Amino acid sequence: MRVALFATCFNDTMWPSTPKAVVTLLERLGCAVEFPRAQTCCGQMFTNTGYATESVPLVRSFVETFTPYDAVVVPSGSCTGSVREQHAALARRVGDAGLERAVSELAPRVHELSEFVVDVLGVTEVGAYFPHRVTYHPTCHSLRMIRVGDRPLRLLRAVRGIDLVSLPAAEECCGFGGTFVMKNPDVSVAMGSDKARHVRETGAEVLVAGDNSCLAHVGGLLSRHRAGVRTLHLAEVLAATEDAPWRPGDGVDHEVGS
Amino acid sequence: MSRTFVGMPAFPLAARTAVADAQLRRNLGHATATIRAKRAAVVSEVQDWEALRARGAEVKDRVLANLDTYLLELEQRLTEAGATVHWARDADEANAIVVTIAGERTAADREAGRAPEVVKVKSMATQEIGLNEALEAAGIRAWETDLAELIVQLGDDLPSHILVPAIHRNRAEVRDIFRREMGRAGRPAPEDLTDEPARLAEAARLHLREKFLRAKVAVSGANFAVAETGTLVVVESEGNGRMCLTLPDTLITVVGIEKLVPTWEDLAVFLQLLPRSSTGERMNPYTSMWTGVHAREGVGDGEPVGDGPQDVHVVLVDNGRTDVLADVVGRQALRCIRCSACLNVCPVYERVGGHAYGSVYPGPIGAVLGPMMRGRRGALEQSLPYASTLCGACFDACPVRIEIPELLVHLRTQVVEHHRAPGSRGLPKPEALAMRAGAWTFADAGRYEKAQNASTLAGRLGDRLLHGRGTVGRMPGPLSAWSDARDAPVPPKQTFRQWWARTHTDTPADPRPDTHEGGVP
Structure with missing residues (x-):
């Protein structure tokens, strides 16, 4: 099985520790992963802001880049959703039947990280060790667009040393919403403040989710409030082991060592 | 009244x-x-x-x-x-x-x-x-x-x-x-x-x-x-x-x-x-x-x-x-039986209430029906499709399965196309220019990697200026929409693909040898 990592542009540029953790995790699970360098962006931000025309070349590029692979792993619920739920409609919109067909053939092979680990690799106990108090926010597109269900929680529950506490009103949106943060900043902050409040109610030291975009928003609020709660992508929790534990950095782990 | x-x-x-x-x-x-x-x-x-x-x-x-x-x-x-x-x-x-x-x-x-x-x-x-x-x-x-x-x-x-x-x-x-x-x-x-x-x-x-x-x-x-x-x-x-x-x-x-x-x-x-x-x-x-x-x-x-x-x-x-019926994608909004379940589950509606939607139909369904029934020309009607995070709670609650998030995106596309149309007044909005430039950059991995260099440069500079604090506080201009209430991470000094290129040199799918590393002290 040839497995490709679609890091997503946001992770590649802003949160490299996440795709790096995916590589660590998958290799530990015996799965060789490739990073096709032609990959860029799935186009979600353009599509969801109304720039469908701008997205189409990105759909084409995604299909060309990833069609050779048996499986594509994505450490993001919303980017997975963009590929699986929106690419076909974008191809249809410009009347490109060939592209639509190619998208439809590829889309079922595109998996969000927890789906890939649980469904494709058939593993829930990934050998992770994370001795911290954690709460999990199921991001909207994971939950209601691609329907990952409780897969992330099953993976987290199996982590050794973890103190997993449930988040009140977990299924409510955090208020990120892509360009919504810019277009409706007041509502976005109102929603994010409530999410941050619920996170603090849990007493967790780490907020975990499958999307760094939502985490950047909630984490940005928590950081501004000096709340003393860090955010971390699911992949980074699952990558940590007793031998190579996750190390608390200076607030944001942006050092990507070799 | x-x-x-x-x-x-x-x-x-x-x-x-x-x-x-x-x-x-x-x-x-x-x-x-x-x-x-x-x-x-x-x-x-x-x-x-x-x-x-x-x-x-x-x-x-x-x-x-x-x-x-x-x-x-x-x-x-x-x-x-x-x-x-x-x-x-x-x-x-x-x-x-x-x-x-x-x-x-x-x-x-x-x-x-x-x-x-x-x-x-x-x-x-x-x-x-x-x-x-x-x-x-x-x-x-x-x-x-x-x-x-x-x-x-x-x-x-x-x-x-x-x-x-x-x-x-x-x-x-x-x-x-x-x-x-x-x-x-x-x-x-x-x-x-x-x-x-x-x-x-x-x-x-x-x-x-x-x-x-x-x-x-x-x-x-x-x-x-x-x-x-x-x-x-x-x-x-x-x-x-x-x-x-x-x-x-x-x-x-x-x-x-x-x-x-x-x-x-x-x-x-x-x-x-x-x-x-x-x-x-x-x-x-x-x-x-x-x-x-x-x-x-x-x-x-x-x-x-x-x-x-x-x-x-x-x-x-x-x-x-x-x-509405003439809109092949939008016509499903006419299934609506005015139950208001989508309002009650909408996190935006819950915090804003109905008046901001500017019509008797507020909430997610109003954000869809309003522009479709009254036309997409007014500033309010053009803003309504964006009055959502696309969180999807409305679809899950809708008793007649109206795909409201999909319709919102559909209407956003119509708003953008309306401004793009020949004869549309004024210069392209800064947003349209930014989106066009962004898409052009992303359409080619080489261009994208060059653009990433700006981010890693900012990361190196930010690291020095902020003495390794890792986050940025208030920023000017359009970034203030983010930074008025939230800290932002300092961009990393190295992208994932730069790390990958250094550690995985034998990837067959690489389109070209690694040439985009470093360059900035």
């Missing part, structure tokens, strides 16, 4: 005021949480809820695909049962029809020096067309008889919810409105009125009773119109509707043309879906159904032909609905 939604600002501006209103936030948070919990409980007890939703969507889609046939069938059955059917292309035509009929039936009052009046059943269609204002302009008073509508009308307020138009008010505010305003509209509120719900309801009951008994004309909407028999259906909770539908001699019902269901069997699906989704009840307390008139001279040779009042009029209103 003299206030209207005309001239409302774009959504983000109205929302800014709304989220700062502590009383509004408290009232809405409490009310929506209560209805959400009730709905969740009664939906979870239905074993085949998902099948029921699918069935509801299927029936409505069938109606929309054969709307012409079913409308003519409805007209025929209504006429056979002694009702008079009127067709209205828009709000003005519909209002003129109702004003004319109501004016004729209340002429005796006018001649006797009494103010002509009609009693009203809560109806979204009549609010949509601004009927109360049209009647008022013709010198006819329209009395709302639904409790929440009464609160809105007495308070010279605007509705903020489809089901509970006064959801933004708490009971203390309601008491004040009753005490202050009831006397001007009829029987005053008792001097010792408290804010106990039972006392408030009693005051409203006494105030409304004299209007029910006096009125010669009632105006209603309809939740459903059954084509096979010409039967109109109103579901309600308070019994005020039943009073209006049965006491006055004349009943005028304003019905949007999408309210059809083909058969009674189809109706059964919606009578299960609607109360559970709307009030969170298994069944609503009052369901009124009437078919034509019970008896009228010249109809049915004196034999009863139906079971409605003596004089029954049905106004079938388009008012933008055929425009």
